[in-house]
Amino acid sequence: MVDISKKPVVEREALAEGTIFLKPETIRLIKENKVEKGDVLQISSICTLIAVKKTPELVPFCHPIPIESVKPEFEIGDMYIKVRVKVKSTSKTGVEMEALSGVLNALLNIWDLVKKYEKDSSGNYPFTKIQDVRVVSKVKYE
Numbered sequence: 001m002v003d004i005s006k007k008p009v010v011e012r013e014a015l016a017e018g019t020i021f022l023k024p025e026t027i028r029l030i031k032e033n034k035v036e037k038g039d040v041l042q043i044s045s046i047c048t049l050i051a052v053k054k055t056p057e058l059v060p061f062c063h064p065i066p067i068e069s070v071k072p073e074f075e076i077g078d079m080y081i082k083v084r085v086k087v088k089s090t091s092k093t094g095v096e097m098e099a100l101s102g103v104l105n106a107l108l109n110i111w112d113l114v115k116k117y118e119k120d121s122s123g124n125y126p127f128t129k130i131q132d133v134r135v136v137s138k139v140k141y142e
Contacts, residue, residue, distance in 0.1 A: 001061055007092040011141040013069075016099035017084040018133035020107045024079055026117045031076060037113045041074050044106040044113075048072040048085055051105030055098045065091040067098065072106060083107055084136070096135045103133055 022030075030040045037043075049070050056064040069088035074081055085102035087095040107130045111118075118128045 001063065004063060004092040008142075009090060009092055011088070011090045012094050012139065013086060013088045013141075014094060014096040014099040014138040015084060015086045015136040016096065016103045016134065017082060017136050018103045018107050019080050019082045019131055020110050021080045021127065021129050021131070022110075022114060023118060023127055026114050027076060027078060027081070029117060030081070030114065035113055036116065040110055040113050044074070044083070044109050045072045047109040048083075048102040048106045052085070052087055052098045052102040055101040058101060059097050062097050063091075063093050065089050065093060065095065065098075067095075070102060072102065081110060083110075094138055094140070096138050100133065100135065104130075107133070 029035050033039055052070045053067055056062045067087065067089055071086045073084040083103050083106045085099045085106070087099045087102065089095045111128060111130070118125050120126055
């Protein structure tokens with residue numbers, strides 16, 4: 001772990017995003033809240049928060065930091081859901097790993113919740129994919 005003891009405590013924020021591509025029929029089920037396992041966006045929002053708070057357990061070189069705000073947003077297109085997560089903290093180190101963890105966990109949970117509808121006759125996922133996971137921005141207020 002990197003020594004951050006000499007760094008000042010400042011307000012920091014990061015925004016990350018990623019996209020999952022799904023069949024149009026699956027998107028329709030999500031929009032109509034007809035997915036058997038439950039409300040996909042509500043469940044994924046909770047999963048985002050859990051992942052952000054557990055990032056130091058998942059990424060061992062991350063420092064545990066106080067999380068002050070987690071804001072997941074979902075953009076639903078005809079064949080995709082884009083997840084954006086903004087994380088804020090006042091700490092000695094940034095929150096981009098936390099934002100990325102939130103995005104990835106939301107995307108994985110979306111996949112898990114709808115996999116029944118995404119499988120083909122052989123049990124594979126020829127259309128479903130996660131891509132474009134990235135840090136959109138990070139800010140350090142001094």
